[in-house]
Amino acid sequence: MSVLVVVECDGGEVKKSSLEVASYGSQVAQMLGTTATAIAVGEVTEANLALLGEQGISKVLYDAEPRLKDFVNGAYTKLIAAAAQKEEAKVIVLANSNIGAAVGSRLSIRLEASIATNVVELPKTDGGKFVVKRGAFSGKAFADVELAGDRKIIAVKKNSIEALHEAGKTAPVESFSAQLTDADFADAPKEVIMQDQAGGVLLPEADLVVSGGRGMKGPENWNLIEDLAKALGAATACSKPVSDVDWRPHHEHVGQTGITVSPNLYIACGISGAIQHLAGVNSSKVIVVINKDPEAPFFKAADYGIVGDVFDVLPRLTEAVKQLN
Amino acid sequence: MKFLVCISNVPDTTTKITFTPDNKEFNKAGVQFVINPWDEYALTRAIELKEAQGAGTVTVLNVGEADTEPNIRKALAIGADDAIRVNAHPKDAFFVAKQIAAVAKDGGYDVILMGKESIDYNGFQVHGMVGELLGIPTVAPAMKLDMSGNTATLEREIEGGKEIVEVNAPFVASCQQPMCEPRIPNMRGIMTARTKPLKVVEATADAARTEVETFALPPAKQGVKLIPAENAGELIRLLRNEAKVI
Numbered sequence: 001m002s003v004l005v006v007v008e009c010d011g012g013e014v015k016k017s018s019l020e021v022a023s024y025g026s027q028v029a030q031m032l033g034t035t036a037t038a039i040a041v042g043e044v045t046e047a048n049l050a051l052l053g054e055q056g057i058s059k060v061l062y063d064a065e066p067r068l069k070d071f072v073n074g075a076y077t078k079l080i081a082a083a084a085q086k087e088e089a090k091v092i093v094l095a096n097s098n099i100g101a102a103v104g105s106r107l108s109i110r111l112e113a114s115i116a117t118n119v120v121e122l123p124k125t126d127g128g129k130f131v132v133k134r135g136a137f138s139g140k141a142f143a144d145v146e147l148a149g150d151r152k153i154i155a156v157k158k159n160s161i162e163a164l165h166e167a168g169k170t171a172p173v174e175s176f177s178a179q180l181t182d183a184d185f186a187d188a189p190k191e192v193i194m195q196d197q198a199g200g201v202l203l204p205e206a207d208l209v210v211s212g213g214r215g216m217k218g219p220e221n222w223n224l225i226e227d228l229a230k231a232l233g234a235a236t237a238c239s240k241p242v243s244d245v246d247w248r249p250h251h252e253h254v255g256q257t258g259i260t261v262s263p264n265l266y267i268a269c270g271i272s273g274a275i276q277h278l279a280g281v282n283s284s285k286v287i288v289v290i291n292k293d294p295e296a297p298f299f300k301a302a303d304y305g306i307v308g309d310v311f312d313v314l315p316r317l318t319e320a321v322k323q324l325n
Numbered sequence: 326m327k328f329l330v331c332i333s334n335v336p337d338t339t340t341k342i343t344f345t346p347d348n349k350e351f352n353k354a355g356v357q358f359v360i361n362p363w364d365e366y367a368l369t370r371a372i373e374l375k376e377a378q379g380a381g382t383v384t385v386l387n388v389g390e391a392d393t394e395p396n397i398r399k400a401l402a403i404g405a406d407d408a409i410r411v412n413a414h415p416k417d418a419f420f421v422a423k424q425i426a427a428v429a430k431d432g433g434y435d436v437i438l439m440g441k442e443s444i445d446y447n448g449f450q451v452h453g454m455v456g457e458l459l460g461i462p463t464v465a466p467a468m469k470l471d472m473s474g475n476t477a478t479l480e481r482e483i484e485g486g487k488e489i490v491e492v493n494a495p496f497v498a499s500c501q502q503p504m505c506e507p508r509i510p511n512m513r514g515i516m517t518a519r520t521k522p523l524k525v526v527e528a529t530a531d532a533a534r535t536e537v538e539t540f541a542l543p544p545a546k547q548g549v550k551l552i553p554a555e556n557a558g559e560l561i562r563l564l565r566n567e568a569k570v571i
Contacts, residue, residue, distance in 0.1 A: 010485075071483050073453075073463055096449075098483055102465045105453025108419070114534035115418070117449055131538060137351075138444045140342040144538040187462045189481070189488035202485040208571065232571060250468075250503050251482070256338050256444055257362045257502070265570040276338045282543060286568045288560065289549070299549050304563060308554025320558035324565065 003029040003036040004089035006080055007052065007060075008099055009044030016163070016205055017095045017156075019055055023164040024156050025093040026056025027122055032090070037061060039083040039176070041076055041099075043069045046173050053169035061086075061176035067185055070192050071099050075184040077106040082178035084111055089151070096155040097204070104153050113151035120160040120283075138256040138279040158204065159262045160283075195251065203252060206235035208265045209284075211254060213239040213277075215270020215291060215310055219247040224314040225269060231321040237261065239271045255280035270310045273298025290314070326381040326472070326494070328371040329432065331425055331439040331451070332400055333361040333415070334393040338444065348539045351445070360396050363440025365507035366500040371438050372404040373505060374472050382406045384432065388415045388424045394523070402510035402518035413528035418446070422454030423531040429459060435494040436477070441466040441501040452499035462492045465499040 005025030007018040014022075022038055029036040035058040040049055049060045061083050068075060080103060084092055092107065094100035096118050108115040120142070121133040129146055132154060136143045147154075195202070203209065210229040212222060222236075229236045236252060243253035254261055256276040266284035270291060271277060278301050281287065289302040292309050299305045306313050336342070337357040344352050360368070368385070375381045385405040387393050390412065397408045411424040429437055437459075442449040449465075456463030468487065469480035472494075479498060481488045510518070552560045564571045 015484075071481075071488060073465075077457075098466060098481075101449040102453055102463065105418070105450035106457040106463065108450070108534075109422075109454050109457035115450060116535060118447055136445065136447055136540070137336075137342045138338075138447060140542075141344075142541045142543065144541075146536045146538055148534050148536070187464060187490050187492055189490050191489040192483075192486060193489070194486035204484045253502075265564065265568075275341070279338075286564070286570050287546075288564070301546055302549040303546065303568065304560055305549040305551050306554050306557055306560060307551065308557070313554055313557045316557035317561060320561040321571075323558075324561055 001032070001090050002034050002087045003032065003091045003093065004084050004087050005036055005038045005057065006092065006094040006100065006103070007038045007040045008095055008097065009040055009042035009048075012043060012045050013048050014040070014044060014052065015095070017097060017158040019163040020158065020161045021093050021095050021156050022052050022055035022057050024122065024154070024161045025091070026164065028091055028093065031123070031125060035059070037083070037087045038171070039080055041068060041079070049173045050170040053171035054166050055164050056166065057171045060171050060173045062173055063176050063178065065177070065180060067188060070189050072185050072188045073102050073106065074187055075180050076103045077110065078180060078184050079178040081107055081110050083176060092153045094153070094155050096157045100155045104155050108153050111151055112149070113153045114147040114149045115153040115155070116145050116147055117155040119154050119156050122161070123154070135283065139260050139282050140279050157262060159207070159264070201229075201233060201235040203235040203237055203261065204259065206261070207263050208232050208234035209237050209261055209263045210234045210267045210269065211237035211239070211271060212242060212269045213271030214241050216242070221311070222248070224311065228267070228314055228318045228321065231318050231325070234265070239277050268298055269314060271298060272296045273301060326375070326378055326435045327433065328375060328381065328383045329386055329429055329434040329437045330364070330368045330371045330383060330400070330405065331386045331437070332364040332368065332396070333440070333443040334358050334387060334389050334396050335361045335443055335445045338362065342542065344540045348541065349537065351540070358393070358396060360400060361440050361443045363442060363444070363501055365440070366502060366504045367438035367440055368400055368403060368405065369507045370470055370500060370505045371436070372508070374470070378472070384409060384434070386411070386425060386428055388413055388421045388528070390414060397523060398518050399510060401521045401523070402514040403508050404514060407522040407524070409524050409526060411528050412525050416533035417535045418448040418450040418454060419534045420531055422451045422458060423529055425451065425455050426458035427529050428526070429455065437495070437497045439499055441499045452497050456497040459495070459497070461495045461497060463497040463499070464490055464492060466501045467498040467504065468501060469504055470498055470500070
C-alpha cells in the first residue's frame with residue numbers, strides 16, 4: 001500500500017502546484033502509515049525530481065519517453081495507472097489542473113476509484129471514513145465529501161495547501177515504463193502553442209494577480225495593469241465583459257465561467273464585482289479593490305480598498321512598489 | 326453525423342447559494358435553473374456542425390428528474406432534434422457518467438459533447454469518465470472543434486497554452502469558450518420544440534461513489550480597510566507589513 005502523487009513538470013522544473021500536490025500526498029501517506037511515491041510527467045531534469053524529497057516524497061518514477069513531454073490524455077492515463085498498480089496505491093493525488101482533472105477522471109474508472117476534484121484541505125479520517133473538503137458552486141460554497149471504496153483519487157486545488165520544504169532531503173529517481181504503444185498516443189498534440197510569456201507570469205500558477213475590468217475603458221490602457229503586475233511579479237487577468245469584447249484574451253477571464261483563481265493577492269481595478277466574478281476570486285487570500293464608485297459591490301468582498309480613479313491610483317501603486325523594491 | 330450533447334440543469338449564475346437547514350442539500354426554493362453555461366457551447370457547436378454537414382442529428386441528454394424538462398425543451402428550441410432524459414437524481418459524477426455511457430452505447434453516437442464542468446458541482450470529471458467507460462478518446466477542455474469527414478481537429482487548453490489535437494470519431498469533448506457564440510431560442514424554435522420527441526428512460530442500477538456530508542459557505546470577510554486615493558502608496562506598505570503578501 002502507498003500513496004501515489006502525480007507531478008506535472010514543465011521547462012525542466014516541477015510546477016509549483018505539483019510541489020503542493022507532493023506535500024499533500026506525503027502528509028496523507030503519513031496519516032495512513034505509509035510512504036508517498038511520485039510519478040512525474042512532462043519535461044524535467046533528474047536533479048529537480050530528486051528534490052521532491054523536500055516535500056516528503058520517498059521515491060520518484062519517471063518515464064523519459066520523448067512523446068510524454070506534452071500532455072497526451074491516453075498515454076498519461078495508462079502510465080499513471082501502471083504506476084498505481086506497481087505501487088499498490090490506495091490514494092492518488094493530482095493537481096486540479098486541466099491535465100490533472102482530465103487524467104484523474106479516466107483513472108477513476110480504470111482503477112475503480114472514487115474521486116474528488118477541487119480539494120482544499122487534507123482529508124479527515126475519523127470513524128473509518130475518508131472525507132475531503134472541496135470547492136463547489138464555483139467558489140460560492142464548500143462541500144465535505146465522503147469518498148467510498150478502497151481506492152481514492154484527489155485533485156488538489158492550487159494554493160490551498162502549504163508546500164513542505166525539508167531542505168536537503170532528496171528522493172531516489174527510478175526510470176519507469178508502462179509499455180506504451182502508438183494507440184496510447186491517439187490524442188497526442190499535432191502542435192503545442194504556448195502563450196507569449198515575455199516577462200509575464202502564468203495566471204493559473206500565479207501567487208499575485210492584477211486584474212482589470214470595464215473601468216479600464218479600453219485595451220489601450222492595459223499598460224497601467226501590466227506595469228503594476230510587472231513591478232509586483234504578478235500575472236494579469238480581466239473580468240468577463242473585458243474578454244467578451246476582446247480587449248483581453250479569454251484565458252485571462254476570471255470568474256464563474258472563466259477560470260477560478262486563488263492567489264495570495266488579487267488586485268481588482270475598475271471591476272464592479274458581479275456575483276459571477278466574485279465566485280472566481282473569493283478564495284484569494286487578500287483582495288484589494290480599486291474603484292471610483294464607493295457603492296461597487298466588490299468592496300464588500302475586499303480586505304483593502306481605494307475609492308478612486310484607476311488612472312490616477314495605478315501609477316502611484318506601481319511607483320510605490322518600485323520604491324519598496 | 327450523430328451528435329449527443331449532455332446538458333446539466335444548474336442554478337442561474339446570479340444565484341445566492343444557500344442550503345437546507347441540515348446543510349446536506351442545496352436550497353432550491355425560489356431559484357431559477359438554467360442550462361449549464363458551459364454546456365451551451367457544446368449544444369450550439371453541435372448544431373452548427375450538423376448544419377455545416379447538411380445532415381445528421383443532435384440529441385440532447387439530461388440526467389435529472391422531471392423538473393429539468395423546461396431546460397431540455399429550451400435546448401430543443403435552440404435547435405436540437407430530440408431529447409432523452411434519464412429519470413434520476415444526478416447523485417455524483419460517476420453515476421451520471423454511467424447513465425450517459427449507457428445511452429451512448431445504445432445510440433451509436435459519433436460525437437459526444439458536454440460543457441467543461443457544471444457550475445454547481447464543478448467536478449470536471451464526467452467527460453473523462455464517459456470516454457473511459459466507452460473506451461474512446463476524450464479531449465478536455467476544448468476551445469475549438471472542427472470536423473472534416475470522420476476526423477475532428479480540436480484546440481485543447483493546457484495551463485499556459487493550447488494543444489492542437491486530431492482525433493477520429495467516436496470521441497468525447499468537453500467544451501468551453503471561445504468555441505462558439507451560444508445561441509438563444511427564437512420564437513419559431515420555441516414553437517417547434519413543443520412537438521419534438523423527448524424520451525424518458527429509467528436509470529441503471531449503479532450506485533454513487535461519493536456522498537456530500539455537509540455544505541458550508543465561505544467565511545465572511547472582516548470588512549474592507551479603505552485607504553485614501555491620494556495616499557495610495559500606503560496600500561503597498563500595508564500589503565507588505567500587515568497582510569504580508571508581497
